[in-house]
Amino acid sequence: MPVYGDEVVVLRAQPLGEADRILTLFGRERGKVRAVARGVRRTSSKFGARLEPFGVVDVQLFTRDPDERSKLETVTQAVTVHSFANGLVADYDAYAAASAMVETVDRIIDAEPAPLQWALLVGALRELSRGERDPRSALDAYLLRALSLAGWEPSFAECARCGEPGPHERLSFGAGGAVCPGCAAALGATRRVDVDTLRHLWALLAGNRRVADAAPAEVRERASGVVAGYLDHHLERGLRSMPVVRELRGAAGPGAVDGAEGGRADTVTP
Ligand SMILES: [Zn+2]
Structure with missing residues (x-):
């Protein structure tokens, strides 16, 4: 046996x-x-x-x-x-962030070894349980890195579609991140993103705590909206814990959206 x-x-x-x-x-x-x-x-x-x-x-x-x-x-x-x-139940925001982390990983792994995902999750839960970092930034950094390990690494510097060096102030979840003006025109539906938010997203993804933790609250808020939209785009259905996470993020939504693209509506493929 x-x-x-x-x-x-x-x-x-x-x-x-x-x-x-x-x-x-x-x-x-x-x-x-x-x-x-x-x-x-x-x-x-x-x-x-x-x-x-x-x-x-x-x-x-x-x-x-x-x-x-x-x-x-x-x-x-x-x-x-x-x-x-023990460290998580004492802090509502940390608990909500941890719930979103385990729900996300449950959706993106299967019965195959995924040691990098495993180590990423354990490190993120440890960080949250020790209260070392604002739970929202910890969650956003985790989500970007977990999605990257799952094969959906976003590009926040060069154009996700043609590779032209950025920064580019348009985003397309379908294309995989920031896109240049030419690709944005070709895609038709993109969302606006400012350079400060792009820089914060890049720092979260790269694990650059010094830059990420120095970002002002409104920049983190906008970045959280982008991360939530990117997650929604790649998971077949939304997270059960997401309404709680949105509460933790405050009242701000996913930010300015132009054209037809809004959250899951971005199904334009390059
Ligand atoms: Zn391009």
């Missing part, structure tokens, strides 16, 4: 029957795994509290058929590696 060990992040935990939970786990070595944790909702459970969302846990997983990954596996052991939940 095959038993696997892996270091996992708990992405989701749903109740099952009287005392069990179905977990969605992101394993460092195995990617996404769904598993049953039996009896974990009983107060006598040895490892119930370890298997809460945002936890990083060393687990042993038992599977009847290692070739059939769609089946549920069973958690037989769980040892906490990092418990980020």
